[in-house]
Amino acid sequence: MEGELVVSAPGGEYAVIVGRGTYAEALPGILSRLDPGGLAVVSHPSILELHGNRLREALEPKGAPWGEPLWFAFPEGEENKNLRTLEEGYRFLLREGFTREGVILAFGGGVVGDLAGFLAATYMRGVRYLQLPTTLMAMVDSSIGGKVGVDLPEGKNAVGTFWQPEAVLADLELLDTLPRRELLGGLAEVAKYGFLYDADILEEMEGWPGGVPPSGYDLGGLVFRCAAHKARVVERDERDLFGERALLNYGHTFGHALESSTGYRLLRHGEAVALGMLMAARLSELAGLAEADLWGKHRKVLFPLLGYVRPPEDIDTGKILSAMEADKKRGRALRFVLLARWQNPRLVESPPGVLVERAVGEVLAEWRRWGEA
């Protein structure tokens, strides 16, 4: 399916356009409306190799008044979403004479979107930008809502702001070249919307052989549904102040500790979130909050998404708890999103430590069993 939905946040109203093979046609019209004084594409070399020519053609229709686009590509990986890359971006744009009237195009996954969005938010006190996500994760989550920023060694997304894009173009065709492991990571975020808001998503995912949508499946419809959930949350709580947007961190408190205690190398973000949601579900049960077999249903949907990663020998409950403690000391609030029932999440400030420990231990043990099976 194709579709368009509008996000009406205080920081800006914009369209999320979902389609297949459509972005190249949609772009010139959007750009004409924005009337940019220049264009700058922010991306990775690997993405430009696959899709750069088509984007170039879309950006350079005959007689386009905005001129030749600038191209700023930086290496893939969360470790490059940092102040160094940002500084290179600023200085490149300045040297090339990119003005306040220009428009930046973020062409990539979450790393590109976060960095390009922050570049746009802070270059000459703010220029406009477009999100052209190339991963499922970015399409259903990070490209919508204007959370932009970079990492520091002391904290992920420690530097950032809120800056809404002018439009989000989610073109499913770009996912055809997405590595399967990236697809699975995106599906973890899709499952998150299921657990938080949408039983239908879970029902579909439970039926998928091997955890992935069967061929011919309407992935566009799924992306649209997830984007609509995200848009609704952003509209109600753009700046993450009222506890609504915080619910989207389901699985993330555990997930972040898993990422940092494994040095950000072992697990992709989606995999860490999948394991984190398993832990949150188990904790919800242990805390007497949840209805029966919350964890069982999580297992069925989430373990198939972990096919590319084996449980490491040297990870244990203690390490993960220490990583959570370290996060807390660095000022990161240790709030947990737990589920009282399906689609009934709530924020919990300080669950009993002994239950947190048990939830982590049980999920790690189950992950090992699953890995051996």
Add this chain to the structure above:
Amino acid sequence: MEGELVVSAPGGEYAVIVGRGTYAEALPGILSRLDPGGLAVVSHPSILELHGNRLREALEPKGAPWGEPLWFAFPEGEENKNLRTLEEGYRFLLREGFTREGVILAFGGGVVGDLAGFLAATYMRGVRYLQLPTTLMAMVDSSIGGKVGVDLPEGKNAVGTFWQPEAVLADLELLDTLPRRELLGGLAEVAKYGFLYDADILEEMEGWPGGVPPSGYDLGGLVFRCAAHKARVVERDERDLFGERALLNYGHTFGHALESSTGYRLLRHGEAVALGMLMAARLSELAGLAEADLWGKHRKVLFPLLGYVRPPEDIDTGKILSAMEADKKRGRALRFVLLARWQNPRLVESPPGVLVERAVGEVLAEWRRWGEA
């Protein structure tokens, strides 16, 4: 005089409190209202040496619930308003566990205010901050209005955003230790409000012997009047979109070229702006826009403020014009604020180059004559 005015910008409503010897008494009340989860002072070592103890006492009343403040001091000078210092600030705050609930206090001149404000705007996607300006320039101009940011080698304030403070505390007593050259620089910005909006300011300044207010002069009243002008402009055009706030750049297009063509070492910002306003006034006359002797009146008010700098041998019209060209190439709009009459400014996009050249040359020659006198 003492007084308080409220700035009602879309990005936030806040008080500008002008007084003498008052900030230490006002701070605990303001902090109680903000109920911060922590405090971090951003300043220079030289300022903390003079005023740090008093600030510490004001921040640590008995039983204050916000705990011991953190102190982040960086060396003076525009050359330290950069991404390096910013990174040090971020990492310091993270290591110390400073949270999103904390409040940053900018305690210094424009450099401190700009950097601390940007730190506040982007640390963990934004924390609150207070402006405690210690220079006349910061009290009448940079501390009000939320323009925050840092410089890059390729451009001053090239990185930044808009982020309004929770309050501005302008305490005249802090100016008692201000070097006289800094005072003169601040008076150039005061004169700017005179030329743009307020004939009374000019009338007073014309009567000052040696260009400085006589002892016993009500500097508080003057600061309040300038702050009120600034507040009004910020309220109408917070994000510099409608041409209203751009008028505050009177003298700055020339001034910026003067700063960059002399390597940012020769001239203080206020001195460059003073010379820039002289050039803008002369250009207004040459363009047939202004009433007679605009320049003459500028000379009378502004040349006395240049007492600490001699015209350098190696500066000429060509260098200044080249610097403006370079600014233009880097995407900085070369708009001039000209005066049609007193208190009647307007934006002019492209005045004839030959007139710009003449205005620059004549002011440089007049500056040399003045310097020799």
